[in-house]
Amino acid sequence: MPDADLHALDQPAVRPVPQPTPAAPRPPTDTPLLHRRLPRFATLGMLAASLAVAILLGLTVWSLNPVALLLETAVLYGVAVFVTSSVVEGRRNAVDRLVTVVVTTFFLLALLPLVSVLIEVVGQGYQRFDLTFFTYSMRGVVGAGGGAYAAIVGTLIITALTTAVSVPIGILTAVYLVEYSKGGRLGKVLTFFVDVMTGIPSIVAGLFAVALFVLFLGPGARAGIIGSVALSVLMIPVVVRSTEEMLRLVPNELREASYALGVSRWRTITKVVLRTAVAGIVTGVTLAVARIIGETAPLLVTVGTTTSTNTNPFSGRMATLPVFSYYEYAQPGIPREPYLDRAWAAALTLIIIVMALNLIARLVSRIFAPKTGR
């Protein structure tokens, strides 16, 4: 009785009781293991049709914009595929297809602002993305011309200084939390304050740095280092958090293996724990740098800005890309265009710097990642 055996599969797992009425024979295409599927061209066709209808709607009824187009296509396609699939494939497959449509739609929706920011910045920024922009400062420039050389140098110096301060403090704090505190009271207090620090508004960090340096330098002092201190307040908690997560991912077995070889604690931490986690730590540090490199408010109050190039972070105002961009946009001269072009070009430069940092971080973490392969 092969037929009865097959049907036994989709019955609940109870003891086999003799069934008086044999189930009606099923058509051969609808056995428990074999289902009809929608052919690929059908789903693709429905997608194309939905898109076409959405474009038509956009052209005739309301305006054609990408968000509306995406949502209309998603709704139309979702309904179409759900209905046809329920008829052809059954309810479970229909729900599966519907959920796939919903998830993909929201993913694309999340992607939209990112892509449109990128397109906008590139589109507006490329006009002044020229050699002059990268080689000239704004000294004596009124109207067109000039460049962001001073701002680029200033941003790089201040960011490097901030990283140099924050990374050792952040990583060592994370090492303390994971390797030394062992759930002690100091560790808990530290974790709490790191969490609080993550939420500090950036202007508060800026004002804190100003207030701190007023004690040493007197009121009205402006210097790159003050900005670095303000940015460090923002960067340290991010580094601590990401490093902590990475260190906790290192299996305890590796620490024990190292201890069992007679390796001391600090060598185990530096050469096994940190070494194993370095790929993740580098990624975390890069994200932290990306987080602070675009900060404007704390730099406005601590570093100010200037038209000429200042490479000494310990004295005097410095130009930085975000502040440069802000002033070019907020206080343009007449005509406005050259100022706005410079603001966009500065924004584009900032994005490119962050992207380059990300690429470098990926490269570094690939080099240091735990090796696989035979």
Place this chain on the structure above:
Amino acid sequence: MAKRIDVKDLDMYYGDFLAVKGVTMTIEPRAVTALIGPSGCGKSTFLRSLNRMHEVIPGAYVKGEVLVDDQNLYAPGVDPVGVRRRVGMVFQRPNPFPTMSIYDNVVAGVKLNSKRMKKSDMDDLVEASLKGANLWSEVKDRLAKPGSGLSGGQQQRLCIARTIAVKPDVVLMDEPCSALDPISTLAIEDLINDLKSEYTIVIVTHNMQQAARVSDMTGFFNLEATGQPGRLVEYDDTQKIFSNPGQKATEDYISGRFG
């Protein structure tokens, strides 16, 4: 090289909880000592006390003495790092360092301690250790490949090679075969047999046949009752434990009447 270990009246605690009580035993040099017993009876805890690895666990401490050649491991002023250089350990799950090649894994004990060593000496050490762990012929052509690419049994032998590369006096093994298939287990057991000419070996195992096969002496740990500390019930020649045990509990355990 092999050293004799005298354990005198050792109690082990996790915080307030007394995990193992009153262990007194003498572990012979150049022999394999097996520790058997049901789960949670303190075999692994006791094993870890022999090279102070339990101190990695927060709150764990011991009372009593462990003498390795009449030197108390728990005397004030004894450096646990030094203890672990003399008493090596192989763990239940193979744990090669994932960032290192096979070669670097073997010399990890040397490199992590930043000891200076000539390249040729290091090559010799790698070859000798891998040969000692019966792994040389399988990996000699791919020493630069990552250690995590080996099979489980090979990884475990790599861990043994790594342990003997630092030339300890004693090798502790905490269920070294429990994650391995029978063929890899056989390879490790053969290896244990070879190693005992040079090292004192203490092995914890759940597999009584394995204890009978590889060990010269066997200690049986048991709980008196749930919630009670584990203790060493019987310690004798393996032959005697498995043929004519002195205690009823031992006989029940090895004959499979409980556990």
